[in-house]
Amino acid sequence: MISGWLVFVGAAAVFTLQARSCQTNEFTLSDGQCCPTCNEGMKVTEDCMIDSGTRCGPCETGTFMNKPSGLKYCFPCTVCHLGDGLFVKEECKKTSDTVCEALTGYFCRSYSDDTGCSLADKHSSCKSGQRIKEAGTTRNDTVCEDCRQGYFSSDGVNCTLWTNT
Structure with missing residues (x-):
């Protein structure tokens, strides 16, 4: 009788581990259930249930989601501060972040392909001589x-x- 109980527990553990292994286009709920992800530009508004899929809604203005996800929020758009020597090269969209560029008279100290320039400094001036x-x-x-x-x-x-x- 005890050995039957151990086999049952072992089978339950294997089942739980398999349920937590979702596909790449799915996300895992806290109970181990797999739900379909929302597309780029969208966030989860309601998790899936046994009889219904994930409900998704668009990112609000000022936010974006650049990949399919199971997140219930979108990322805030980067702000390009003129006072920091930056300007907006490409506006933030629901599917991509703002791309910043250095103003004339400035150079970019920190650059990323996704968001462009995130840190700029004024050009150095040469000294006498x-x-x-x-x-x-x-x-x-x-x-x-x-x-x-x-x-x-x-x-x-x-x-x-x-x-x-």
């Missing part, structure tokens, strides 16, 4: 170099030959 070797871009800071012997730069832009007058 230096010139701009490479102008700053949205991806790179200004590169400065010292003027060669016999040349000077008071503005940090170009080097000029010393002259005797």
